[in-house]
Structures are given as C-alpha cells and as structure tokens.
Amino acid sequence: MAHSHAGHDHVWADDLTRNQELVLGALAHAEAPLSAYDILDKLRGDGLRAPLQIYRALDKLTERGLAHRLESLNAFVCCADAHCHESGSIAFAICEGCGKVEEFAEPVIESKLRGWSKTSGFVPSRMTIELRGLCKGCVASLPA
Amino acid sequence: MAHSHAGHDHVWADDLTRNQELVLGALAHAEAPLSAYDILDKLRGDGLRAPLQIYRALDKLTERGLAHRLESLNAFVCCADAHCHESGSIAFAICEGCGKVEEFAEPVIESKLRGWSKTSGFVPSRMTIELRGLCKGCVASLPA
DNA sequence: GCGTGATATGTTATTTAGTTACATCCCCTG
DNA sequence: CAGGGGATGTAACTAAATAACATATCACGC
Numbered sequence: 168m169a170h171s172h173a174g175h176d177h178v179w180a181d182d183l184t185r186n187q188e189l190v191l192g193a194l195a196h197a198e199a200p201l202s203a204y205d206i207l208d209k210l211r212g213d214g215l216r217a218p219l220q221i222y223r224a225l226d227k228l229t230e231r232g233l234a235h236r237l238e239s240l241n242a243f244v245c246c247a248d249a250h251c252h253e254s255g256s257i258a259f260a261i262c263e264g265c266g267k268v269e270e271f272a273e274p275v276i277e278s279k280l281r282g283w284s285k286t287s288g289f290v291p292s293r294m295t296i297e298l299r300g301l302c303k304g305c306v307a308s309l310p311a
Numbered sequence: 312m313a314h315s316h317a318g319h320d321h322v323w324a325d326d327l328t329r330n331q332e333l334v335l336g337a338l339a340h341a342e343a344p345l346s347a348y349d350i351l352d353k354l355r356g357d358g359l360r361a362p363l364q365i366y367r368a369l370d371k372l373t374e375r376g377l378a379h380r381l382e383s384l385n386a387f388v389c390c391a392d393a394h395c396h397e398s399g400s401i402a403f404a405i406c407e408g409c410g411k412v413e414e415f416a417e418p419v420i421e422s423k424l425r426g427w428s429k430t431s432g433f434v435p436s437r438m439t440i441e442l443r444g445l446c447k448g449c450v451a452s453l454p455a
Numbered sequence: 456g457c458g459t460g461a462t463a464t465g466t467t468a469t470t471t472a473g474t475t476a477c478a479t480c481c482c483c484t485g
Numbered sequence: 486c487a488g489g490g491g492a493t494g495t496a497a498c499t500a501a502a503t504a505a506c507a508t509a510t511c512a513c514g515c
Binding site for chain 1: 382383402404406407413415417419420423424427428431432433434435436437438439440441442443444445446447450
Binding site: 184185186187215216217219220223227241 | 467
C-alpha cells in the first residue's frame with residue numbers, strides 16, 4: 168500500500184525518503200495535529216529514536232507543501248488539499264474542543280496582505296493565518 | 312483622556328502590578344520582540360528569578376491587549392497601537408532581517424475570516440495573522 | 456571503477472520554551 | 486479578625502527545538 172489511500176487521497180510524491188514517508192504517514196493517519204514528539208512516539212516502532220530525525224523530515228515536507236506547521240500549536244498537519252501549494256497562502260481553523268483543524272483558502276485575504284505589503288515595502292516570504300475557536304460540532308455539543 | 316501620551320509613549324494602565332509593569336517596560340524599550348526568557352534576563356536585576364513570573368505577567372498583559380504574542384516566533388511585543396483592542400484582529404509583519412515588527416489592522420481581512428467562520432459554523436475566539444519577510448529597509452540593504 | 460560533492464542519516468547532549476505543584480503574602484470585605 | 490481572591494515566589498519538571506559530530510548513500514564526471 169505504498170501510495171493510494173482510502174477516501175481522501177493525497178499527493179504522494181514518489182521521491183520521499185523513508186523517514187519522510189513515515190512522518191507524512193503518521194500525520195496522514197492522525198485526526199488532529201501532531202507535535203514532533205507525538206510523531207516520534209508513533210514511529211519508535213519503526214526505528215526512529217531522535218527528535219532531529221522528525222524535524223528534518225518535517226522541514227522537507229513543509230518545504231514541499233505536503234505538511235503544514237501550525238504556529239500557534241507547535242504542531243503539524245498533513246496537507247489536506249492537493250492544490251494548496253498552488254494557491255499560495257492557506258488559513259487554518261483550529262478547534263479547541265476536538266482538536267481538529269480545517270484548512271481553507273481565502274484568496275481575498277492573501278491579496279489584501281500582499282496589498283498591504285506592497286504599500287509598505289515589505290517583502291513577504293511566508294504568511295500565517297490561524298483561527299482558534301470551536302468547530303460547528305463542538306459548538307453544538309456545548310454544555311447547555 | 313486619563314492615560315494619553317506624548318510621542319512614542321504607551322497606554323499605561325494605572326492598575327498594573329509591579330511585575331506586570333516591569334515586563335511591559337522591558338517590552339516597551341525593546342526594538343524587537345522578546346522571548347519570555349529574554350525578558351527574564353533583562354529583569355533579573357529587578358529581582359525576578361523564575362520564568363513563571365514572566366509568563367504570569369505576560370498572560371495578564373496579552374489578555375488586556377497591552378502586549379501581543381507572536382506565535383511564529385514564540386516571542387512578545389508591546390502593543391504599538393492604543394486602539395488595537397478595539398479593532399479586533401491585528402496582523403503583524405515580522406522582518407527576518409532586522410527583527411523588527413510592524414503591527415497593522417486590515418478590517419477586510421478580519422471580516423473575510425468572520426465570513427468564512429459564519430458559513431462553516433466555526434466560532435472563532437482568537438485570530439493570528441503573521442507575515443514573515445523583509446522590511447523595506449532590509450530589502451534596500453540587501454546584498455546586491 | 457574511482458573520487459567527489461550534495462544530500463540523508465543516526466546519536467548524544469544541550470538549549471530554549473512553558474507548565475505543575477505548592478507555599479506565602481497582601482488586600483479587601485463581611 | 487476570619488476568610489477568600491489575587492498576586493508572588495520557588496523548585497522541579499515536561500515539552501520543543503537545535504548544535505555538534507560521525508556515517509552513509511547516491512548521482513555524476515572522469
């Protein structure tokens with residue numbers, strides 16, 4: 168089962184190294200974001216031992232847009248959208264109830280940010296947009 | 312109004328505790344964001360010894376909008392805009408050259424994010440918008 | 456095949472960031 | 486003056502990320 172995936176399929180790049188594949192796999196099977204140490208714990212059985220092994224893989228994966236880092240969580244998710252790297256900036260909605268993350272693109276936001284950058288002479292290299300709150304499901308099941 | 316200011320002075324709330332004042336002061340005098348441990352180092356002379364003392368003060372300060380946390384940096388800045396807490400969400404442009412941070416508000420962005428939230432049933436409690444890149448000055452002095 | 460440079464790996468130790476747990480102190484109010 | 490809430494102080498700890506160094510792997514030119 169090297170490549171395909173039940174349900175939602177991912178862009179499995181064919182040239183990932185073993186460690187990168189393991190890390191991406193761990194993220195892909197997780198319901199919620201994982202910290203580097205969470206990933207490490209899941210992969211001890213596969214022979215990974217040190218944080219650095221995870222961080223190195225994560226660096227490559229995020230570079231290529233196959234995974235994303237959630238800054239406000241110090242954690243990582245598998246990219247949910249095959250085309251996200253084409254659409255430039257991505258936003259995340261992080262549920263503080265169930266921990267799940269939704270990834271979405273709002274082109275207008277990106278263009279507004281680029282607009283601000285242009286007028287202030289700032290040259291952006293990376294954009295982070297994260298919402299914290301409660302997802303639909305968690306709001307519904309709130310303590311009445 | 313009660314706490315107004317000249318020049319680049321701050322909105323000094325009149326009811327800060329000693330530790331909160333020290334921490335806010337440290338941030339206010341810094342050119343760039345400071346980590347909690349940076350702040351601690353600056354305040355050892357004032358009798359502060361433990362990280363927790365800093366974190367507690369920072370919690371209160373960020374709660375009140377007098378300081379902001381930069382998620383992508385694990386660091387803090389003094390709020391630059393007396394009215395930022397009125398305008399809801401704030402965005403930051405972080406220069407990777409000189410380390411300085413610009414704080415700006417883009418109401419359209421906030422409303423777009425609220426729009427997305429509404430349609431997806433997400434109830435946001437906090438929004439993080441951070442740009443990384445190079446400020447005007449640093450771009451200008453780039454290695455030709 | 457052989458050298459060589461770029462990239463990926465493995466391992467240990469260390470630094471940086473943030474929290475838990477617990478005791479104390481100060482002030483306000485009844 | 487009792488008792489509660491908030492701020493403080495201190496030590497020990499967990500979590501996140503990096504430094505430094507040693508090997509291995511692979512592609513490429515010769």
